[in-house]
Amino acid sequence: MAFPSRKAAVVGVYLTEQGRGLPRTAWSLELEAIKGALDDAGLRPDQVDGLIPMAYVTPLNLHMAWTEQLGGKPITYLDVGSGAGAVAKAAAAIDAGLCKVCVIYFGNANNGNGPGAQKRHDKAPRVDDWDYMVHGAYMSVWYAMWTRAYMHQFNVRQEDLAEYSVIARYHATLNPASIMGKRGEITVDDVMNSRPIADPLHLLECPLDNDGGYAIVVAAEDIARDCKKKPIWVLGGAEATYTDSYRTITSPWISNEGAAVRRVGEMAFENSGITHDEIDVAGLYDCFPVTVARDLEELGFCKLGEGADYIKAGHLRLGGKMPSNTDGGLLSHSHNGNPSGMHTIEVVKQLRGECGERQVPDAKIGLTLAQGWAVHGLAGVAIMAAD
């Protein structure tokens, strides 16, 4: 059975303020985002019948609490996952008649991922036996180890990976809502001379760690045609995991076969019928520069070990072959805890032509990749298009 191309569309997106220490609760940010995204679409809360929260852990009673919050009408499609993968699954569920209007949402307040957000204890806290925090392996440490392994395996210079930080900051300067844009552009030297965090990574190679919320509304074809904004059709996509969450690592860590990202990339290109050359704009998960290099390789935009060259060639920069993360991404726009839907929101805005100074001219087809939970351990891809 084929993926239901153009049977559902992203009809609403919304970002709350993104920033550090917002005087809000996660729930309040999520509610603002859901109302905002429904308003963007011109839909009412009582039309929602599908919910995909992006919470770190997603028990069914969370779906049920939000069912109550949204007025108590039966919600007929309940799912979990990552932003881009959730868009693809919502489209498939809509085509199967399981729901008509599905909301993907997340909010985070005062609950960061980084070392600065960890509590001080008077006594050593007890955690799961195999928890990575026993060994101080918070996210930047994992990606530092991945960066070192990658540079060693493919003889890649760190300065070449750092070009990604420079591109992301440039894009952020064109995005008034970004956290770092107002600080201005940076150079590779600025990146390499910024404060060491987890060697080999410096501060400007690490993502932000801020608060914020977002929501994405996916609706059935007939509803989408009557929404306020032009529909951004879901052409294809997929989602996959391949390992436990930051507790198990395969050897080799980086292989030709790839893993979750390679698999969803192959599935999404196949089920959308789109080719790599047709992608006008992309949102590639970018928690660290090495992540983007590996995204490009596993998605098949370049060969294994050539991701840094692709970045250095300027293909991701506005004006390049495939402008990506035009909002400034996770390094310079916002990393709000689980930003797996952020890339999709920016690509939807690009395909609508709403991006002002950072607009990619004539952007018609976009791809987004969400990734995480174990260094490419959970991945989702959505391929979308304007009419």
Added chain:
Amino acid sequence: MSEPYLRPLPAKSPGTEPFWEAAAEHRLVIPKCNNCGDWNWIPYPGCRTCLSEDQVWTPASGYGTLMTWSIVSRGPPGFPSPYVTALVELDERPRSIVMLGNIVDTPHEDLKVGMRMQVVFEDIADEDISIWRFKAA
């Protein structure tokens, strides 16, 4: 008097007692499948290769090679600055055992991908647990 140890420590959850009892004696044991002979790390209820629940805590060599590491300057509260977190691939096969842990007693400038490492144990002061670490073999 030394500073109290304030980093997160394993809970010693039910079923893991043999691992922590061996660790207290500075011995590394890893679940090995009685059905197919494969090693399984981290411990899971079933063998990843054959799904058998017949797994036995079995002494492992404690030797392996350094896959990658990070010298961490900006750690969470309770961690020294800097500390070194690493992935070490043990010699046991066929299924590869990649362990996460901290490197101790090894000069940072000596660290190289592929270098020989060994598992050692640190008895945590005023706590009932010993944690595995790595050092140059």
